[in-house]
Amino acid sequence: MSRTFVIIASKAVTTPFNLNDLAGSAGRMDLVCRFISQSLFISHGVRRDSTAYAVLKGPPEPVKILRFEGGEVRYLAPDERNIAGMINKALKAEVKCGWTRVSPGVYVSRMELADLLEELSERGRIYYLREDGVDVDGVELINPVFVAGDHTGVSPEDEEIILERCSEIVSLGKVPYQADQCVTILNYLLDRRAER
Ligand SMILES: C[S@@+](CC[C@H](N)C(=O)[O-])C[C@H]1O[C@@H](n2cnc3c(N)ncnc32)[C@H](O)[C@@H]1O
Numbered sequence: 001m002s003r004t005f006v007i008i009a010s011k012a013v014t015t016p017f018n019l020n021d022l023a024g025s026a027g028r029m030d031l032v033c034r035f036i037s038q039s040l041f042i043s044h045g046v047r048r049d050s051t052a053y054a055v056l057k058g059p060p061e062p063v064k065i066l067r068f069e070g071g072e073v074r075y076l077a078p079d080e081r082n083i084a085g086m087i088n089k090a091l092k093a094e095v096k097c098g099w100t101r102v103s104p105g106v107y108v109s110r111m112e113l114a115d116l117l118e119e120l121s122e123r124g125r126i127y128y129l130r131e132d133g134v135d136v137d138g139v140e141l142i143n144p145v146f147v148a149g150d151h152t153g154v155s156p157e158d159e160e161i162i163l164e165r166c167s168e169i170v171s172l173g174k175v176p177y178q179a180d181q182c183v184t185i186l187n188y189l190l191d192r193r194a195e196r
Contacts, residue, residue, distance in 0.1 A: 003190055004123060004145040005039040006053040007032060007179050008113065010152050014061040016088045019081060027058040029087065031150055032066075033080040034180035038187070040070045041078040047187070053120075054087075055113055065109045065116055066090055072105030113158055117165040120145045126166040128159075129182055133169030136189065146170075146186060148179040 011027035022030040032054045039052035050070040057063055066087060068076075076086060090108040093100055099107040111119075117126060124143025147162055154162065163169075172185055 001190075001194070002049050002051070002124060002143045003047075003187070004051045004053070004120060004143075005035065005183050005186075006055065006116070006120070006145065006147045007035045007150060008055045008147070008154055008158055009057060009150045010155060011058045011150070012054070012056040013058040014056050014064045014091065016091050017084075019084050019088070022080060022084055026084075028151055029084060030080055031179060032056070032087070033083040034178075035148075035183060036066075036068050036083050037078045037080070038180045038183040040068060040073065040076075046070050046073060046076075050187075053116065055116065063110065063112055064091065064095070065111055065113075067099065067107040067109070069105040069107075074104040076103075076105070114161045114165075117147075117161065121165060125168075126162075127168055127170040128162045128166040129172070130169050131171055131174060131176060133171035136170045136172055136186075139168060139170055141190065141193070144186075144190075146182070148182050150179060 009032050012029050012032050013027045017026035036052045039050050040046050048071045052068045054066045086106055090102045093102045093108055095108055095110050099109045101107050124145050126145045129146055129148045172182060
């Protein structure tokens with residue numbers, strides 16, 4: 001079974017940035033790095049069945065989408081700075097049609113959110129994460145693709161695109177979590193369900 005996590009990073013920049021200012025001039029790239037880290041890494045290992053996508057919508061060249069495949073990545077460590085360095089490498093790459101590989105398991109694309117969700121609907125069921133959704137406890141999650149917003153949530157335009165393609169709006173409860181915390185909770189939940 002696969003698991004896929006998508007973050008829509010509305011402010012994250014789309015050209016190389018200063019590694020010393022991830023939360024400032026890089027447009028909350030710290031959130032994106034933590035999201036990728038929590039999607040892929042466990043203690044001393046990588047989740048081979050997990051994939052993380054970051055939809056970068058900040059200036060100056062939106063949209064760019066990053067893809068990190070747990071089954072393929074090498075030369076990647078869980079800390080924010082290391083992941084940010086890899087993102088910088090992806091943002092320097094000349095992006096061709098479709099996905100451009102920048103390192104083992106790391107890809108960049110110029111596709112739009114709608115195209116990404118069309119592609120991911122082939123991989124599994126799409127669940128939109130929102131506090132007011134149906135309780136995740138009652139939802140069967142088969143090859144789930146989870147879509148989350150950043151610190152600003154999801155714009156009305158992007159929400160329309162997601163709602164057209166998702167199976168369900170799913171909630172982790174009333175507490176508002178950061179996107180990377182949602183990933184940690186969902187990975188735990190999926191791990192526990194797999195053990196049973
Ligand atoms: C920091 S929250 C967004 C906060 C933003 N101010 C808002 O009101 O939408 C980041 C994202 O995590 C997800 N999220 C946070 N808490 C959640 C919860 N309890 N259940 C489901 N998704 C949640 C949502 O996708 C949200 O867009």
